[in-house]
Amino acid sequence: MNIFYYEIAVSLPLRQCFTYKSVIKIKKGLRVSVPFGKRKVIGVVIKKINNPEILNKNGVIKSIISVLDEYSIFDSSIFNTILWASDYYHHPIGEVFHSFIPTELRKINDKCIAPLELDTNPDILVNEDDKRFNLTKDQDKAVKKLSNATGFNPSLLYGVTGSGKTEVYLQLTEKFIKEGKSVLILVPEINLTPQLLFRFESRFKGEIGLYHSKQTPLKRLKIWLKAKFGDIRIVIGTRSSVLMPIKNIGLIIIDEEHDQSFRQSEGFKFSARDVAIKRAQEEKIPIILGSATPSLQTLRLVKENKFNQVDILSRVDGRKPPxxxxxxxxxxxxxxxxxxxxxxxxxxxxxxxxxxxxxxxxxxxAPLYQCGSCGWVADCNSCDSNLVYHHSRQRLICHRCESAYAVNKSCPVCESEDFYLHGxxxxxxxxxxxxxxxxxxxxxxxxxxxxxxxxxxxxxxxxxxxxxxxxxxxxxxxxxxxxxxxxxxxxxxxxxxxxxxxxxxxxxxxxxxxxxxxxxxxxxxxxxxxxxxxxxxxxxxxxxxxxxxxxxxxxxxxxNAKLNLPPFSTICLLRCSSPTQISNNIFLERALSILSNRKEINVIGPLPSLISKSKGSYRHHLFIQTSSKPYLNKVLKYLTNEFQKWPETKKIKWSFDIDPMNIN
Ligand SMILES: [Zn+2]
Ligand SMILES: [Zn+2]
CATH class of the missing domain: 3.40.50.300 (P-loop containing nucleotide triphosphate hydrolases)
Structure with a gap:
């Protein structure tokens, strides 16, 4: 009997994949259930391996319990993007995979990956009546230029505010839909989805898929499956939709590309903007980054001729800027x-x-609630932050952990009843x-x-x-x-x-x-x-x-070029948190000893983070800067390996924050 070995990414915060065996051949990307300790968990087949190392070490290889679907969860372009993201952001592969899988498919239940029985017609028709206005010259030029893009072709659409970028998105979407392709539009915030959805629903007859984290898990799964099997061809979503499988995807649009909300700052720290660009490269399709205030990162790529730039400089109604x-x-x-x-x-x-x-x-x-007599300031018990006085709720609230406290009637230090509300x-x-x-x-x-x-x-x-x-x-x-x-x-x-x-x-x-x-x-x-x-x-x-x-x-x-600051250099924070400051320092000092004698890297720290205590944990970091991303990548891999051997690592939580949004 043949035995096949597979590398499986399980949905646990672990830095490695695990080897399992099976007597049947299993395709890459299928979901399987596997034993893990005493539990049964969901995993994704990453690849087949011929001679697992573990066999030579006389280790035991457990069997895959069952294959859950007939269809792979992701095609190879998304698959490769995920592998890239795990490598680039130095985040455990299992977690990266599972953060792009709908919640309903992350647990063992009766849900599976298969086309849904449709309650709507997947055809998309253009509502010509919606095209009430003539395009401005700039809009017209932009549509023509961007329509000609083929293959991986990133473009900055620089449109001043009020210049009508959305109309350009609509006309490009129409062009791709008519060619039988699908389109993904990413927006930075849930709050921006209703107005965009309204514009798209006015222009196109047929279901437009909306995907964001305020929807129920079942709703999200439904949209995800419809997009995967081609029943929805236009998807508007926030950063969680960046790797949504969409049949025949032909174009990705990132609206307000400069927006910091594309960056996820908790858990798997990634930029949906950057992941989308990588995806477009893997899919070999054009990607449009729209903004009135493009990021420096994008502008640098334009200067280096890696991105095209298309301008819309006139406003739709000809008005002047304020x-x-x-x-x-x-x-x-x-x-x-x-x-x-x-x-x-x-x-x-x-x-x-x-x-x-x-x-x-x-x-x-008011951001500060202070005793007028002794100067005592209300602060959070578990964070290094002042409590904000909320009048409507009659509470003092920590904006870091959202804990709500009763408003002190008298000062806990001097018993004075005299308080100031600052700011x-x-x-x-x-x-x-x-x-x-x-x-x-x-x-x-x-x-x-x-x-x-x-x-x-x-x-x-x-x-x-x-x-x-x-x-x-x-x-x-x-x-x-x-x-x-x-x-x-x-x-x-x-x-x-x-x-x-x-x-x-x-x-x-x-x-x-x-x-x-x-x-x-x-x-x-x-x-x-x-x-x-x-x-x-x-x-x-x-x-x-x-x-x-x-x-x-x-x-x-x-x-920034003169000072070698981003986007001309890369910054990585080695973040560390624990209940004691000393554990953080010992860990970071040891990491520093490895980094400090490397020529291509500058290191500052260990430093307390700007928010030095959060939710009961102290927070410190090393600030690492380099001009060579590939070299940094190598060093961080080496460090990751080292960390796993150190006793210091057991006392703290650590993560790399690549291209961090802030040093909070
Ligand atoms: Zn007082
Ligand atoms: Zn707090």
Whole structure:
């Protein structure tokens, strides 16, 4: 009897695959159930092996219990992308695999991979009536240029805000659909899916697949299976859909490619943008990265002729971009973070029946709750962070771990009942504005007001149906949405970005300011953006103020090239957490001793992370920088092997964070 050996990736946080045997031949990519310890778990067949090493060591090889499906979970392009991702991000192969498998297929149940009995017709027809507007010259050129792309062909679609990138996406999708292909559109946030879905559903008759983490596992499985077997040909999804199997995929579009939300920062730390590019390369298909504020990483690739660049520089309605005004707040009284002059600017807009958008990157009422007598500050028991006072919930909340505490009536140190609320969040700004403009609707858009499914659509509808109104919100308000009635935007705390220790702080700040200004004034050439700052002379702020993002980004690129900062070098954080600081330090010091005498690598640390304690664990890292990615990859593999031998490793949790989003 023949015995076949297979390498299996199991759904456990382990850095290796395991060898199992079978008397039947099994195809690569099939799901199987295998014994693991005393449990039965799901695994994916990675490859067949001829002479397993373990046999020579007289080890025991267990048998595969059963094959679960007739169809492979992924075709070879996705398969290879997953292997690449595990290698590039140094993350256990089993976890990488399983993070792209729908939850329902990760456990042993009655679900299997097979075509569904259809309740809809998979045909996609174009609704010609939806094409009400003529394309602008720039849009037309972009569609023509991008339509000609064949094979792996990455393009930056640089379209200023309001230039009508979505129409370009729609027309390209139509072209690919007519050729019998399917299209995947990635968006950075769930909140941006309803408006895009609406545009696609207006243009195409037939089911459009929506895929994101707020859907039920069963719903997700259904969409996944339909896409895999060609019953859905247009998929709109967030980062979790990047490796969704889609029959005959012909094009990938990444909308708002610069957005940090494409990056997953917990567990398997990866960038869906980068994984999508790798996938397009494996699938040999074009990929379009759209943005009004492209990332430096993309701009560098354009400069090196690895990416094409297609521009849409004119706005659909011919309006001019809003004017950015820097407002010095050093000598002006602030009411809940809003300057008096800002209040009067708001008033004149409201009087005209128009809308104002206020951006503040902080939710809650006040970020600091402090005793007025001894200076005691309310902080989280398990994190290194101050508690934020939330007025509507009457709680002190940790924004790190979401623990809610009762609001102290008296100080735990001196028993004083006198408390200060320092700083402002969205709730406080809402309250201040409501008292100044009692007849105007104030619409707050933040994590707290949009938790419920469907709440964001309701809020957006309210904004569209109101006349004069003031919108107060966080990042959510800064992204992708169009608010035609807004003619004034205010950024309350841009200074966080100017003084931040993060490597890409300026890139992020310039993107934010341009994006916020892009929300405003569809039908008004006189829209304004007020940036409140204590650093009105700041050289970078004054460059961004011109509104010329590309010029500013190119200057950042030149500076980063000189300083050998990303995207001209690679950064990796070796992160480490444990209940004691000393365990972290011993582990990281030992890692440092291996890294420190290597020429091509710079290492800084061990350092406490910016958030040095989270959910009861202390957090430290080594900051590793190199100009040679392949060399770094080799060294990290060597380190991974070493870690497994060290007793120090048992006391801590560690991970590599490649191209980290922040050093938090
Ligand atoms: Zn006190
Ligand atoms: Zn906490």
């Amino acid at each position: 004017k950015l005004i820097v407002m010095d707040i050093n000598n002006t009284p602030l009411i809940g973070g809003v300057a008096i002059e800002t209040l009067s600017a708001i008033e004149s807009v409201i009087k005209k029946g128009e809308q104002v958008l206020i951006f503040i990157n902080r939710r809650g009422f 402002s969040g969205t709730e406080r700004v809402e309250e201040v504005l409501q008292s100044s403009f009692s007849k105007t609707p104030i619409i707050r858009v933040d994590h707290d007001t949009t938790k419920k499914v469907g709440s964001i659509q309701a809020i957006i509808e309210k904004i569209h149906s109101s006349d004069s109104a003031i919108l107060v919100g966080t990042q959510m308000l800064a992204k992708g949405h169009d608010f035609p009635k807004v003619t004034l935007s205010v950024i309350l705390n841009a200074d966080n970005g100017l003084v931040s220790p993060e490597i890409n702080a300026l890139e992020k700040l310039s993107q934010l300011l341009i994006q916020v200004s892009g929300r405003a004034g569809r039908n008004n050439n006189l829209a304004k953006v007020i940036i409140q700052t204590r650093y009105p002379e700041d050289i970078n702020l004054n460059k961004i103020k011109t509104g010329d993002y590309m010029n500013f980004a190119n200057q950042c690129l030149t500076t």
